[in-house]
Amino acid sequence: MTDKIQIExxxxxxxxxxxxxxxxxxxxxxxGSTPASAKAWxxxxxxxxxxxxxxxxxxKIDLPxxxxxGNTVPYxxxxxxxxxxADHVTDVHVYATGNPGPQVxxxxxxxxxxxxxxxxxxxxxxxxxxxxxxxMSNGKVYMGKxxxxxxxxxxxx
Amino acid sequence: MAKPxxxxxxxxxxxxxxxxxxxIGHKMETGLRKNKKTGKAIPRKIINSLVVTFAGKExxxxxxxxxxxxxxxxxxxxxxxxxxxxxxxxTEDGGKTTTxxxxxxxx
Numbered sequence: 001m002t003d004k005i006q007i008e009x010x011x012x013x014x015x016x017x018x019x020x021x022x023x024x025x026x027x028x029x030x031x032g033s034t035p036a037s038a039k040a041w042x043x044x045x046x047x048x049x050x051x052x053x054x055x056x057x058x059x060k061i062d063l064p065x066x067x068x069x070g071n072t073v074p075y076x077x078x079x080x081x082x083x084x085x086a087d088h089v090t091d092v093h094v095y096a097t098g099n100p101g102p103q104v105x106x107x108x109x110x111x112x113x114x115x116x117x118x119x120x121x122x123x124x125x126x127x128x129x130x131x132x133x134x135x136m137s138n139g140k141v142y143m144g145k146x147x148x149x150x151x152x153x154x155x156x157x
Numbered sequence: 158m159a160k161p162x163x164x165x166x167x168x169x170x171x172x173x174x175x176x177x178x179x180x181i182g183h184k185m186e187t188g189l190r191k192n193k194k195t196g197k198a199i200p201r202k203i204i205n206s207l208v209v210t211f212a213g214k215e216x217x218x219x220x221x222x223x224x225x226x227x228x229x230x231x232x233x234x235x236x237x238x239x240x241x242x243x244x245x246x247x248t249e250d251g252g253k254t255t256t257x258x259x260x261x262x263x264x
Binding site: 105110113114118 | 217222236
């Protein structure tokens with residue numbers, strides 16, 4: 001009789017643990033806090049553009065003003081360019097300045113792309129500024145920014 | 158890696174700019190999450206790159222970082238130069254790859 005009760009208790013406990021583990025997966029939780037050694041987004045940007053000075057303009061980055069769920073925030077980057085062989089966008093880098101790992105995506109385009117456009121979904125830890133930087137085939141660098149309010153962070157916030 | 162889902166128009170006119178959408182099922186484990194029971198960090202495992210070619214030439218490629226959401230979705234454009242195959246290759250940390258292929262017939 002007592003044996004039976006014990007088994008039941010154990011079963012319930014394992015069930016609860018399993019359920020919480022599953023819940024953690026679904027919530028896709030913590031990116032954790034920023035490690036002290038983490039590089040700031042500006043350092044990554046400098047590495048990527050190798051000394052060029054980014055000029056504001058030409059790059060349009062669209063995100064919702066308020067993101068309720070930081071786990072998947074849709075973004076859209078559009079860069080003004082004729083996308084011809086002589087003059088096209090070669091790279092677009094997106095940085096989430098307040099994330100523990102600020103790099104989001106580095107996309108490479110070719111004149112075959114027709115339009116320098118990329119769309120996707122990112123994780124956002126907290127309310128922050130998102131920066132998109134475009135490198136042109138002639139060496140010029142342009143950038144665009146936007147701010148997103150995040151209600152529930154996708155990185156443990 | 159789960160089965161990829163890609164959306165490519167079957168037919169297009171030469172010179173048209175078409176949108177190509179891709180998505181692949183993947184947890185995109187950031188490497189910063191901790192196992193709640195043991196307190197150990199769960200190792201990073203993400204899809205770190207997507208390369209897309211059209212008719213054998215590189216069309217678009219992207220390096221993905223842990224800040225990309227789970228089940229990474231990436232959409233981009235193609236200015237149709239003629240008929241050809243669009244080939245997608247995703248690479249996971251550790252080097253495992255998954256590919257998908259779709260054909261565009263130019264009118």
